[in-house]
Amino acid sequence: MIEFDRVSLALGSFRLNDVSLTIRKGDYYFIVGPSGAGKTVLLEAIAGLHRPDSGRVLLRGEEITALPPEKRKVALVYQDYSLFPNMRVSDNVSYGLRVQGMGKKEARAEVAPLLERFGIAHLTDRYPGTLSGGEQQRVALARAIAVKPDILLLDEPLSALDPVTQEKFIDDLRRLHREDGLTVVQVSHSRREAHLLATRMAVIIDGALVDEGKAGIVLNTPKSREVASFVGIENILDGTVTANEDGLATVVAGGLVFEAVTDATAGEEVTLCIRADDVVLAAGGGRRTSARNTLAGTVVQVVENGPVAEVRVDAGVTLTAVLTRRSVQDLGIVSGTPATLSVKATAIHVIRSFS
Amino acid sequence: MKTEALSTDPFPAKTVATRWKEHLGRHIDWCTLGFCIMGGLLVGITVLALANIATTELADPAHLLKVAASSQVIESILLTFGAGASAVLLLILFGTPLAYVLARSRPSRLKGAVESIVDIPLILPHTVAGLLVYLLFMRRGWLGAPLSEIGLAFEDALPGTIVAMLFVASPFYVNTMREGFEKVPVHLENVARTLGAGTFTTFRTVTLPLSLRHMYSGAILAWGRAIGEFAGVIMIAYYPFIISTLIYYSFTTDGIHTSRSIAFTVILVSFGVFYLLRRMTRYLGRYDDRV
Numbered sequence: 201m202i203e204f205d206r207v208s209l210a211l212g213s214f215r216l217n218d219v220s221l222t223i224r225k226g227d228y229y230f231i232v233g234p235s236g237a238g239k240t241v242l243l244e245a246i247a248g249l250h251r252p253d254s255g256r257v258l259l260r261g262e263e264i265t266a267l268p269p270e271k272r273k274v275a276l277v278y279q280d281y282s283l284f285p286n287m288r289v290s291d292n293v294s295y296g297l298r299v300q301g302m303g304k305k306e307a308r309a310e311v312a313p314l315l316e317r318f319g320i321a322h323l324t325d326r327y328p329g330t331l332s333g334g335e336q337q338r339v340a341l342a343r344a345i346a347v348k349p350d351i352l353l354l355d356e357p358l359s360a361l362d363p364v365t366q367e368k369f370i371d372d373l374r375r376l377h378r379e380d381g382l383t384v385v386q387v388s389h390s391r392r393e394a395h396l397l398a399t400r401m402a403v404i405i406d407g408a409l410v411d412e413g414k415a416g417i418v419l420n421t422p423k424s425r426e427v428a429s430f431v432g433i434e435n436i437l438d439g440t441v442t443a444n445e446d447g448l449a450t451v452v453a454g455g456l457v458f459e460a461v462t463d464a465t466a467g468e469e470v471t472l473c474i475r476a477d478d479v480v481l482a483a484g485g486g487r488r489t490s491a492r493n494t495l496a497g498t499v500v501q502v503v504e505n506g507p508v509a510e511v512r513v514d515a516g517v518t519l520t521a522v523l524t525r526r527s528v529q530d531l532g533i534v535s536g537t538p539a540t541l542s543v544k545a546t547a548i549h550v551i552r553s554f555s
Numbered sequence: 556m557k558t559e560a561l562s563t564d565p566f567p568a569k570t571v572a573t574r575w576k577e578h579l580g581r582h583i584d585w586c587t588l589g590f591c592i593m594g595g596l597l598v599g600i601t602v603l604a605l606a607n608i609a610t611t612e613l614a615d616p617a618h619l620l621k622v623a624a625s626s627q628v629i630e631s632i633l634l635t636f637g638a639g640a641s642a643v644l645l646l647i648l649f650g651t652p653l654a655y656v657l658a659r660s661r662p663s664r665l666k667g668a669v670e671s672i673v674d675i676p677l678i679l680p681h682t683v684a685g686l687l688v689y690l691l692f693m694r695r696g697w698l699g700a701p702l703s704e705i706g707l708a709f710e711d712a713l714p715g716t717i718v719a720m721l722f723v724a725s726p727f728y729v730n731t732m733r734e735g736f737e738k739v740p741v742h743l744e745n746v747a748r749t750l751g752a753g754t755f756t757t758f759r760t761v762t763l764p765l766s767l768r769h770m771y772s773g774a775i776l777a778w779g780r781a782i783g784e785f786a787g788v789i790m791i792a793y794y795p796f797i798i799s800t801l802i803y804y805s806f807t808t809d810g811i812h813t814s815r816s817i818a819f820t821v822i823l824v825s826f827g828v829f830y831l832l833r834r835m836t837r838y839l840g841r842y843d844d845r846v
Contacts, residue, residue: 212661247749269748276749282742286764296750299760347750 201225201383202246202351207255209245216241217408218255223351223400228377229385230394230401230415234430238407239387243353246385248272272351275344279356281336283328289339290315290324296347311346318342318372334365341372345382352376354386358393370396391432394419403427420475421549428473428551434510434520435474441466448492448545454517458543459492462550471551478547479521481511482540483531491542495519499537502528513539605822612819622816627801632824635797638713639781642720643774646728651770654729655758658736677726685790688719692791715792720781728777735769736762771839775832782825 203222208215216238223229223246231239244250245257248269257265264272275296283292291298293315294307302310315321318338328336337357344352354373358366374397376382388394394401398415403422411418411427422428428436439453441464451458453472464470480491497515509528511521519541523533533539569577612619622628653673660666676684692699692709699709709715739762747757763770785799793800798821806814 244745247745249745249748268753269745270751270753272749274749276746278742278746280740280742282740282746284743284747284761284765295747295752295760299747299750299752299756343746343750349749353749 201227201260203258204245205256205258207245207252207257209241209250209252209254211241211250214238214241215407216245219404219409220255221402221409221412223383223385225383226381226399227383227385228397228399229383230398231385231387231404232389232391232394232401232430233404234389237404239389239404240355241407242404243276243355243385243387246351247274247276247353273347273349274351274353275347275349276353277337277340277344277355277357279359281328281340283331283336283339283343285328288325288327289320289331292328292339293343293346295343300347311342314342314346333360333362334369337361337365337369338372341376345376345380349382351383351385354384356387356389358388358390373397391419394431403430405430422473423551425471425551428471428549433473433549434476434522435472435479437472437474437517439470439472441468441470449550451550456495456516458548459545460548460550461546462552464550464552469553471553473549473551474519474543474547476510476520476522478543479519480542481513481521481523481527481531481533482542483533483537489542490544492545493541493543493548495541495543497539497541499533499535499539501535502533504528511539513541515541608815608819608822612816618812619816619819622813623820627796628798628817628820631796631798631801632821634713634716634795635782635799636828638716638797639720639724639778641717642724642781643728643778645717645721646725646777647770647774650725650729650773651732651763654732655736655762657729658733659741673729674726676723681723681784681786682790684723685719685787688715688722688787689791692718709791711792711794713792713795716788716795716797719788719791720784723784723787724777724781727780728773731769731773731776732766735766735773738769739765767839768836771836775829775836779825779829 201224204219207219208217210216214236219242231242233239241250245252248257248264248267248271252265255265256263257267259267259272284295287295290308290311293311294302294304297307297310298304312321315324318341320335320338320342323331323335323339328339331339337360341357357373358369361369370393373384373386377384377397384397386393386397394415400413401415401418402409403411403418405426411423418427419431422431422433425436425438437453437458439451439458441449441451441462442457443450443466444462444464447461447463449460449462449464449470451460451464451470451472458472460472462470480489495513495515497513497519499511500514500518501510501512503510503512504525507525508522509525511523511528511533513519513521521541523531527533531537653669657666657670657673679687689710690696692702692715694700694703694708694710702709707714709718743761743765744757747761748754752760782797783799784797785803788797789800789803796804798817802814802817802821805817
């Protein structure tokens with residue numbers, strides 16, 4: 201639908217470098233990256249608010265590099281919602297229709313169902329300054345949807361909301377994407393949001409796009425150590441392949457020997473990525489399992505987080521496993537408990553140094 | 556025995572001085588009080604000057620009324636206010652776009668140079684400002700010559716007064732307006748653009764309404780500066796008499812008595828007008844900026 205072909209642009213000292221990406225119709229496309237990476241600039245470039253210094257932007261195959269934002273049929277919702285403070289809720293929501301030539305009464309009638317849908321009909325005559333964060337966000341979303349955009353651009357829309365409102369809003373967004381078939385591009389630094397919503401995603405670091413593809417693939421099989429770190433893989437170990445037998449490689453990392461499924465050959469420097477979800481922990485000596493990697497160690501920390509707990513085990517290197525809190529209680533795991541960790545060779549993602 | 560009983564009392568009776576000290580300590584912020592006294596001295600000079608002229612003038616109300624009701628004074632006040640308003644209208648027309656460009660452009664040498672040029676009338680002696688205007692708009696000036704050919708004369712004419720007022724008042728309007736535009740978040744404009752508004756529509760429907768208070772304040776400041784100008788104006792347009800020229804003329808020809816009455820009349824009129832204008836800002840361009 202919209203395609204960036206080697207787009208570069210400079211904004212003061214910041215530079216977006218050679219970015220190529222494709223957003224397809226119906227995608228829920230996530231742009232993730234650390235703070236200051238250029239996510240919002242990229243989003244604004246999609247909106248047409250920054251003109252690239254080089255490269256092309258294509259919409260349905262036609263070049264739109266110089267097309268101004270008002271002609272792109274995109275709608276943008278910022279993190280701070282950016283409601284017009286001098287306009288009532290109804291005027292905010294109908295603004296897009298009004299500037300596109302619709303009469304005031306007609307525009308108000310047009311957005312009335314939208315106000316009902318987002319549960320803000322009772323706020324019609326209120327000014328934005330009197331609304332709560334959640335209400336402001338629903339108004340901002342309704343205002344964006346009112347102009348029936350081809351692409352909805354969201355800049356970290358959940359970051360300023362409390363957890364309960366976040367859950368409601370995630371449901372709203374999911375419905376917009378699935379039921380309305382809207383193409384959505386969302387900037388975020390939350391892996392959880394990406395897990396819940398994204399169909400495709402791009403990782404941007406220091407103005408460069410370092411990974412792009414289906415959300416599951418980017419999240420679980422990152423292309424580089426920095427992407428692995430950013431997408432939240434808990435156990436990242438640098439090591440060297442010492443042998444490879446029919447695609448099952450032996451890797452020495454942090455003084456430990458791992459087996460992992462990879463084509464990496466002996467002598468190759470690699471990075472092992474192990475999700476904490478994929479680490480099985482047995483208290484004490486454990487039992488024999490089919491897992492190719494079994495490591496003995498001692499629990500050094502248990503961090504409870506809702507229904508689960510992150511258990512950090514010193515097995516020569518510190519590895520993290522995620523267990524349910526019930527498991528932690530049943531196994532009597534506390535700091536100092538001897539433990540055995542098991543990881544299947546197929547659960548280890550190997551990043552090869554040349555990739 | 557009595558002394559012993561007093562010394563062991565856990566809540567000894569407080570002296571009047573102690574109670575006063577505690578009362579003052581609770582209710583008075585000494586820092587704020589100090590600032591009020593220092594600021595009060597500044598306001599005091601103005602109050603003293605006004606009291607001085609008022610006392611003298613109100614002692615002879617018949618003379619004051621005679622001077623205030625004279626056609627020359629009334630015409631001069633109207634001319635001054637009208638010329639100032641014309642200068643402000645021109646500033647709104649040309650200064651608003653300039654202020655917007657300055658507010659929205661990224662820092663650069665060119666921007667710095669333009670900002671310095673805008674501020675020049677602030678740092679120049681008024682006579683120098685007047686001379687600059689005169690040299691440019693006199694009959695043989697770069698702009699005065701071609702404009703006089705199409706019938707627009709500036710020397711000793713109302714256009715000369717207006718252009719001199721415009722020149723000296725421009726930094727007050729442009730800088731205030733620029734601050735107003737800078738306070739409007741760019742995100743609001745970006746959102747308006749993506750909703751289908753072109754650049755000018757965004758400016759007209761979002762940026763300008765949110766900057767109205769600054770526009771009004773800038774216009775009042777500029778108008779006040781314009782109607783108070785003397786040296787800048789007389790260099791190009793001694794005639795027609797604006798109020799400051801009339802006071803100077805009266806002072807040099809009729810003496811202090813008449814010129815003081817004209818000055819007091821102007822003070823009363825100006826104070827009334829500015830008070831009304833300031834009151835009006837309460838109702839203009841107000842919005843809840845908690846968003």
